[in-house]
Amino acid sequence: MSNADEGRVVLGGSTGFLGAALDRHWRARGREVVTISRRGADLIWEDQAGIDAAVDGAALVVGLAGKSVNCRYTPENRAEILRSRQDTTIALRTAIERADAPPPVWLNASTATIYRHAEDRPQTESTGERGHGFSVEVAKAWERELFRGDLPATRRVALRTAIVLGDGGVLATLRTLARIGLGGTQYDGRWPASPARRAAGTAHTRGARGGRQRFSWVHIDDVCGVVDFLERTPDLDGPVNVVAPWASDNRTLMAIVRRVLGVRVGVPSPRWMLELGAIGLRTETELILKSRWVAPEKLLAAGYAFRHPDLEKAIRASFAAPRRTSTGVTVRQPRRLRPRDAPRS
DSSP states (O other): OOHHHHSOEEEESOSSHHHHHHHHHHHHTTOOEEEEESSSSSEETTOHHHHHHHHTTOSEEEEOOOOOSOSOOOHHHHHHHHHHHHHHHHHHHHHHHHOSSOOSEEEEEOOGGGBOOOSSSOBOTTTOOBOOSHHHHHHHHHHHHHHOSOOTTOEEEEEEEOEEESSSHHHHHHHHHHHTTOOSOBOOOOOOOOHHHHHHTOOOOOOOSTTOOEEOEEEHHHHHHHHHHHHTOTTOOEEEEEOOSSOEEHHHHHHHHHHHHTOOOOOOBOHHHHHHHHHHHTOOTHHHHSOOOBOOHHHHHHTOOOSOOSHHHHHHHHHHSOOOOSSOSOOOOOOOOOOSSOOOO
């Protein structure tokens, strides 16, 4: 184990699906992990002094915090989605700027949704084209905060992560839909949008036909593997696409889910049904209808070997994983960390 692997990790956004998995991953290897979240972590985001102390001398900082986008894009939710990403990223950057011993690596979440709706070719770090609309603007603002200012001792990486597969997350929803007979293809189509939604960039425009919207994904084991790989690969910085090499499409995805679960029939869902369901479930159809076709150009060029490059095998591994609690973490009371020396003035 290298010195970097032995150092302290500061994990912002530790109670979500991805954060909880990384927390378990590092603790299983014996690493010290200091978690930051709104609740149930070592530190809360309002404790800037505690965050400063944790970051000073850390080997790795990872920022994953932000309100879930699995909600209706009301003005209030849009504001909170943006604010939660910007404010937590600023808190980590502020701590790094103040550190006497700044961390050598800062990995911060972004999203593969930053790229346009793509049906023609995969989007890579070098040739990808930015999309438009609310979700893209949030991703751009998130990355701006990560790369703002001068941090000469700290390498910064934006994790443009695709949909993560594992025990929980999106597959938990797809498992439920398939088991009640609704695991068919999800079809795009026409749907009226109000002027307000168009102005806000939250109205999904009809795209792929026949359930052929591309589905870029990555298994949770590979997210953990990529994070470790990025920590020990000093040549990698800037945006990195955290996605499996081979994108699928919605029709194929749902067929695999049914096959793995042994469900023979799945009723397809046209756009109108999806929109009504999204209203009832308080979510947005963009999450399943936008064609996300993203490729991991940087990771492959640097020699990262994916553990789960095959979608069906990744889904089988996810459904076979031991079931966990809803959060997958033990709730802890916030604690305040302070430097060994006297507090800064």
